[in-house]
Amino acid sequence: MKASAAVIEKIMFALIRVSSFVIIAFLVFMIGYIIKSGASAIDLGFFTEMPRNEMTQGGILPAILGTFYLMVGSSIIAIPIGIVTAIYLTEYAKSPRIVKVIRLGINNLAGVPSVVFGLFGLSLFVVFLGFGTSILAGSLTLGVLNLPVIIRSTEEALLVVPGTYREASLSLGATRWQTIYKIILPNALPGILTGVMLSLGRAAGETAPIMFTAAAYYTPELPTSIFNEIMALPYHIYVMATAGTHIQATRHLQYGTAIVLIALVLALNMTGLILRYRFRKRLKG
Amino acid sequence: MRHKSVIYDTIIENTFLVIGLVCLFFLFLIMFFLFREGIPIFKTVGVFDFILGDSWYPTSEVPRFGVFPLIVASIAVTLLASVIAVPFSLAIAIYLSELARPTVREVVKPTIEIIASIPSVIIGFFGMVVVAPLLQEHFDIDTGLNLFNAAVMLAFMAIPTIASISEDAISSVPVSLKEASYALGANRWQTIFHIIVPAALSGIWTAIILGISRVIGETMVVLMVAGGAAVLPGSIFSPVRPLTSNIAAEMAEAPVGGEHYHALFAIGIILFIITFCFNIVADYLSNKYKFKEN
Numbered sequence: 020m021k022a023s024a025a026v027i028e029k030i031m032f033a034l035i036r037v038s039s040f041v042i043i044a045f046l047v048f049m050i051g052y053i054i055k056s057g058a059s060a061i062d063l064g065f066f067t068e069m070p071r072n073e074m075t076q077g078g079i080l081p082a083i084l085g086t087f088y089l090m091v092g093s094s095i096i097a098i099p100i101g102i103v104t105a106i107y108l109t110e111y112a113k114s115p116r117i118v119k120v121i122r123l124g125i126n127n128l129a130g131v132p133s134v135v136f137g138l139f140g141l142s143l144f145v146v147f148l149g150f151g152t153s154i155l156a157g158s159l160t161l162g163v164l165n166l167p168v169i170i171r172s173t174e175e176a177l178l179v180v181p182g183t184y185r186e187a188s189l190s191l192g193a194t195r196w197q198t199i200y201k202i203i204l205p206n207a208l209p210g211i212l213t214g215v216m217l218s219l220g221r222a223a224g225e226t227a228p229i230m231f232t233a234a235a236y237y238t239p240e241l242p243t244s245i246f247n248e249i250m251a252l253p254y255h256i257y258v259m260a261t262a263g264t265h266i267q268a269t270r271h272l273q274y275g276t277a278i279v280l281i282a283l284v285l286a287l288n289m290t291g292l293i294l295r296y297r298f299r300k301r302l303k304g
Numbered sequence: 305m306r307h308k309s310v311i312y313d314t315i316i317e318n319t320f321l322v323i324g325l326v327c328l329f330f331l332f333l334i335m336f337f338l339f340r341e342g343i344p345i346f347k348t349v350g351v352f353d354f355i356l357g358d359s360w361y362p363t364s365e366v367p368r369f370g371v372f373p374l375i376v377a378s379i380a381v382t383l384l385a386s387v388i389a390v391p392f393s394l395a396i397a398i399y400l401s402e403l404a405r406p407t408v409r410e411v412v413k414p415t416i417e418i419i420a421s422i423p424s425v426i427i428g429f430f431g432m433v434v435v436a437p438l439l440q441e442h443f444d445i446d447t448g449l450n451l452f453n454a455a456v457m458l459a460f461m462a463i464p465t466i467a468s469i470s471e472d473a474i475s476s477v478p479v480s481l482k483e484a485s486y487a488l489g490a491n492r493w494q495t496i497f498h499i500i501v502p503a504a505l506s507g508i509w510t511a512i513i514l515g516i517s518r519v520i521g522e523t524m525v526v527l528m529v530a531g532g533a534a535v536l537p538g539s540i541f542s543p544v545r546p547l548t549s550n551i552a553a554e555m556a557e558a559p560v561g562g563e564h565y566h567a568l569f570a571i572g573i574i575l576f577i578i579t580f581c582f583n584i585v586a587d588y589l590s591n592k593y594k595f596k597e598n
Contacts, residue, residue, distance in 0.1 A: 028493035032403060038395035039412065042463055046419055049430050100326050107320040117321070123587070124328035130514075130583035131334060131576065132521025134548045137555075138572040142337040146560055163330050170327070194313040217421075224423030227523040227548075231555050253425040253524075260429055261528060270433070277426055288421040292414060 057274025092158025157233020176210025473507020
């Protein structure tokens with residue numbers, strides 16, 4: 020009886036280790052395979068040239084720029100509103116009822132499927148407000164999508180700042196706003212930046228919300244106003260892989276675009292995670 | 305002087321409250337516009353005919369708007385993905401919280417978190433160009449773009465969510481329970497299986513429900529990998545067309561304000577309600593059974 024319990028333990032622990040390893044191996048295989056298949060497509064021109072010959076040759080400059088504009092545009096919406104909401108929730112709100120209601124709103128907003136955000140953006144920004152398929156409509160849609168990301172990270176960052184800092188500041192006669200502005204925000208800054216990085220990564224990688232609100236299959240020229248439609252990296256991968264007459268011929272370009280997108284999103288996320296890690300360590304120490 | 309800054313403080317507090325309500329306002333706007341654009345389809349098709357109708361031919365001469373095959377596809381893909389994702393996620397959660405040495409943990413945990421940050425279009429692309437041909441060859445089937453492939457890719461996406469929330473739940477089980485179990489002569493596995501996991505069960509359920517909610521709402525993976533046939537699946541290797549991918553695939557062709565357009569928004573309403581319910585349940589579970597830290 021004793022022996023069999025020990026055997027079961029061994030088997031289960033082995034299974035657990037193998038399962039964890041399988042998932043990591045799959046991740047490594049996926050990224051490795053994409054890099055191996057797309058490396059040949061990547062050179063300097065891939066980043067700086069317009070697509071040529073029905074997108075079978077040339078670079079992906081317009082898609083890179085389009086994604087950049089969407090990242091900036093959505094940040095302009097999400098960052099100020101998100102940070103202010105988080106400050107209200109952690110520093111000001113007295114009524115637990117209001118906090119509960121706002122938090123319920125945030126949680127449910129975070130759970131709305133991305134394609135539903137696309138529908139929302141289409142009906143409100145593109146059609147009802149008449150922005151058309153444009154950088155503006157896409158940025159607004161992604162901005163709303165990213166609000167919960169910013170709010171949660173900022174809240175977490177604010178909560179980690181020790182209560183003694185607040186008490187010290189208040190006891191010196193500072194108002195709450197002075198305390199927030201001069202003491203809490205500077206101390207929470209790295210944690211807030213984590214949220215900003217994560218939300219930028221999300222804006223760069225989301226496809227469904229921009230499909231009907233911002234993205235175009237191909238634009239012959241770079242955008243000149245926020246009312247232009249644009250190409251974007253994730254949408255570019257999707258349409259190149261599924262539509263058109265050159266799906267097989269452009270495979271290496273699809274892999275190349277995938278590498279650029281993965282590199283961009285991982286760089287943003289890792290910066291965010293490293294900032295968070297350092298921030299936690301510093302405030303603990 | 306002091307008086308002025310206090311007034312100033314009150315003004316800021318109220319301004320911030322108004323901005324804090326923006327999230328709620330957007331949630332309300334999402335609901336309002338979904339219903340505004342989705343409800344009109346029910347003038348043409350009854351609610352029950354819409355949900356239980358078994359044919360989806362939105363562009364034929366006499367259009368048919370029955371989303372039952374799409375609902376079944378969403379449920380089938382989600383269930384299969386959960387069946388695959390849950391064991392792996394729990395294994396990772398137990399590994400990270402109970403087995404891994406701290407140095408290994410410092411590497412494995414962020415690596416799993418990386419999976420969560422990979423854009424879904426990349427996972428869909430990989431499923432389409434790499435996994436699909438493999439499946440087609442191996443299982444000798446018509447197409448590798450099918451329910452099974454979609455479920456595998458979705459499971460991979462859901463694993464970091466389920467694993468990390470489960471790990472938090474497992475880690476928050478009081479050490480005293482563990483010690484009591486060891487003291488009674490249980491070994492580590494018996495303690496994990498009979499004491500720790502049951503104690504963390506509500507957290508694990510929250511994790512699973514949030515994971516499932518993500519899978520139901522995921523669009524790009526199913527759009528690229530599930531095969532796209534709007535019929536009831538005959539086997540796990542049948543091509544299917546879940547709700548999300550149907551919206552994404554057809555919205556570009558649906559004229560604004562037409563029946564097809566309204567029908568796609570009505571599908572959006574269904575999705576919104578499903579994920580809303582899942583989130584409420586997850587919220588409830590995670591608040592109700594938290595271990596009280598003392």
